[in-house]
Amino acid sequence: MTYLPKPRLHHPSLQRNAAGFIRRDYEGAVSTLCAGCGHDSISAAIIQACWELDIEPHRVAKISGIGCSSKTPTYFLSASHGFNAVHGRMPSVLTGANLANRELLYLGVSGDGDSASIGIGQFVHSIRRGVDMVYIVENNGVYGLTKGQFSATADQGSKSKKGAINTDAPVDMVGMALQLGASFVASSFSGDKAQLVPLLKAAMTHKGAAFLDVISPCVTFNNHEGSTKSYDYVREHNHALCRMDFISSHAEITVDYAPGEVREVHQHDGSVLRLRKLPEGHDSGDRVGAMNYLHACQARGEIVTGLLYVDPDAADLHAHLDTTPVAFNTLGEGELCPGAATLEAINADLR
Helix, strand or coil: CCCCCCCCCCCCCCCCCCCCHHHHHHHHCCCCCCCCCHHHHHHHHHHHHHHHHCCCHHHHEEEEEEHHHHHHHEEEEECEEEEECCCCCCCHHHHHHHHCCCCCEEEEEEEHHHHHCHHHHHHHHHHCCCEEEEEEEEEECCCCCCCCCCCCCCCCCEEEECCEEECCCCHHHHHHHHHHHHCEEEEEEECCCHHHHHHHHHHHHHEEEEEEEECCCCCCCCCCCCCCCCCCCCCCCCCCCCCCCCCCCCCCCCCCCCCCCCCEECEEEECCEEEEEECCCCCCCCCCCCCCHHHHHHHHCCEEEEEEECCCCCCHHHHCCCCCCCCHHHHHHHHCCHHHHHHHHHHHHHH
């Protein structure tokens, strides 16, 4: 529980990074998510990536919306700036913060409900404008906080906990990010830490809109037969007699496979995820090629993981708007209120 504080005293021999911090300095509160939730694995990967990059926690701003995924910033980087926005409005809040202070590293944490449904318009415009951020979608295909309804990314034909079949086509956020002009697009799996941590590190050092879609199975509402994003822990020969409000502990599913390989990840409910890691020779600078490869794999029922596309010379929103090179929040009254003559000149340029 979050009211249980973590110990503040640490062994003096714990390894420190170049910034002088131990890994525990990047942690947050104790997670209140279901035991075994993939979101906690993503939080752990963010902690590891920030520690390895020697990022000072107070130089990070973490912003989220509403949902299980949007709760997770509480569980990492407790010494950073944080803002929990309303449902689907994380991108606009992050954009405003970025325009006010360009000197922070912005982590936008969202979910498939927060970004692919009520917030899809905000997602679209923040990506196309090239806001300098790391946009992380923790994708489980279900509304966990409201008891397991299909989200907009749920696969067509998948079955809900109550047995309903999803007849709607899913929203492909990776494909949308590519089409909208994101300069860094990647996909991963919460159980593949060996792949996820390097992708997060690359996204955090990228200048521009970096989008990372992470499949993160829900252990509570997507752990049944017929789900395509399940993560339930059921041991062989162990029969669940009934389902009650008690949520038992679950085990994390991890994978380790080489570039170019397809790995069938067997979920505990019997369903299978087919993950294809991008091959070594994939040209991450070809946006059209990335889109074609993504669609070809989708036609085979495969989920592509890895860095699909990156533009190393991308410009961000500040470059597009030609803003001042200093952070807005450091400007004084003289710069922010230059007088009537300056205002008249601005208005004349707009006529």
